[in-house]
Amino acid sequence: MYTIVKKEILNPTVVRMVIDAPAVAKKAQPGQFIILRTDEEGERIPLTVADYDREKGTVSIIFQIVGATTEKLSHLNEGDAVCDFVGPLGRATHTEGLKKVAVVGGGVGCAIALPVAKKLHELGCEVHSVIGFRTRDLVILEKEFDENSTLVKKMSDDGTFGEKGLVTDALRALIESGEKYDEVITIGPLIMMKFVCALTKEHSIKTIASMNPIMIDGTGMCGCCRLTVGGKTLFACVDGPEFDGHLIDFDEAIARSSQYREFEEKKREETCNLFKKEVQ
Numbered sequence: 201m202y203t204i205v206k207k208e209i210l211n212p213t214v215v216r217m218v219i220d221a222p223a224v225a226k227k228a229q230p231g232q233f234i235i236l237r238t239d240e241e242g243e244r245i246p247l248t249v250a251d252y253d254r255e256k257g258t259v260s261i262i263f264q265i266v267g268a269t270t271e272k273l274s275h276l277n278e279g280d281a282v283c284d285f286v287g288p289l290g291r292a293t294h295t296e297g298l299k300k301v302a303v304v305g306g307g308v309g310c311a312i313a314l315p316v317a318k319k320l321h322e323l324g325c326e327v328h329s330v331i332g333f334r335t336r337d338l339v340i341l342e343k344e345f346d347e348n349s350t351l352v353k354k355m356s357d358d359g360t361f362g363e364k365g366l367v368t369d370a371l372r373a374l375i376e377s378g379e380k381y382d383e384v385i386t387i388g389p390l391i392m393m394k395f396v397c398a399l400t401k402e403h404s405i406k407t408i409a410s411m412n413p414i415m416i417d418g419t420g421m422c423g424c425c426r427l428t429v430g431g432k433t434l435f436a437c438v439d440g441p442e443f444d445g446h447l448i449d450f451d452e453a454i455a456r457s458s459q460y461r462e463f464e465e466k467k468r469e470e471t472c473n474l475f476k477k478e479v480q
Contacts, residue, residue, distance in 0.1 A: 201281035202236075205258055210340040213265045214308055215274050216250065222257030224249075224287045230315035231293030231410065231442055234259065235418045237284040238272045245269050246415045246437070248312040249288060259285075262311035262340070289418045290441050293408075295319050298382045300326040302374065303349075304367050304396050306388025307333060312410055313387040314341050314348070321348040328374060328381075329353070332367040332392070336360035368395050375403055383408060386445060390454045397445035409445035411436045413453060428452050 206218035224234060233248045245267075251260035265274050276282070293316050301320055305313030310331050320327050329345045332355040339361050345352050353370040354362025363370065371384070386396040387410040400407040413436050415425040420438040427434055430447035434440065 201283065202285040203281045204276055204278055207276075207278050210262065211338050214262060214311075214340055215265070216260060216262045216311075217273075218258050218260050219282070219285055220257060221259045221285045224285060225252045225254050225257045225259050228252040228259055228288040229292035230295070230319045232288035232290045233441065234261065234285055234287030235289065235415075236261075236282050236286070238269060238276065239283050242272070242283065243269050244284075244416055244418070246289075246412070246418060248410075248412070248441075249315065250311045251315055251318075262308065264308040286418070290437060291439070293319070293385070293442060295323055295325070298323075298325050300328075300380065300382050302328045302330060302371060302379075302381045302384045304330045304371055304384060304386040304388070305332070306367055306392040307338065308340070309388030309392075309410075310341050310345070313385070314344055316385055316387070317345065318348040321350075326350045328379065330355065330367045330370045330374075332356065332370075332388075333361055334358070366395075367392060368399050371396065372399055375399075375405070381405055386410070390450055390457060393445065394450035394454070397448070397450070401446050407445035408442050409448060410442050411440055411448070411453065413457060
């Protein structure tokens with residue numbers, strides 16, 4: 201069992217938890233993920249490593265409440281425990297030798313972008329972070345990005361946070377102002393990453409996109425997390441989760457990602473109703 205050391209509500213649908221998991225904390229790196237189960241009969245879900253503390257033996261996860269399992273997880277509190285917490289899985293983000301990087305995060309994807317920005321910042325890289333949210337109420341990790349970036353561009357769809365507009369608007373303005381990046385790293389909704397990669401391809405800037413498709417076992421055996429990259433079938437769990445953004449078939453990934461949306465919403469509603477009955 202893996203004890204929840206700390207729990208923090210970041211916004212109405214996003215939660216941060218710090219988990220006591222010394223073996224995972226010992227080897228975790230930015231870009232990698234874990235797979236957890238809330239209980240012995242629970243489903244396996246992948247969550248990106250949001251932070252880690254090797255001395256304390258803890259790993260931080262940040263998740264959005266979208267289905268039954270994340271709903272269950274959100275009802276656990278400090279002192280409770282999850283059944284399984286396996287990792288680190290996947291390939292770590294390549295950070296060595298980069299001098300200037302733009303990290304582009306959208307929504308809850310900023311939770312994945314932050315450890316990458318933090319690691320690059322610690323290595324002395326000039327980090328320009330572009331973070332975007334629909335509205336001010338959904339903003340997470342603003343302070344942390346300020347602390348781990350040379351420059352931060354803040355965007356929102358409605359203008360209540362930073363500037364009104366999309367992350368691509370801010371990135372385009374930076375590029376057209378003369379900023380030269382060794383690499384752009386983008387993490388967020390698939391449609392956002394698609395257009396970030398289209399923009400950087402125009403300017404021949406190497407771009408890495410972090411993918412989070414449907415996943416079950418995390419070892420490459422189930423095939424659920426398959427993606428088409430450069431015309432080849434690859435698996436996010438073992439070949440990624442980061443890939444050359446200019447080679448990803450985003451249209452295919454977007455279509456596959458929505459296959460179970462209706463089912464997820466139904467199961468979450470059932471889980472919510474179950475918790476309500478227990479409270480009554």
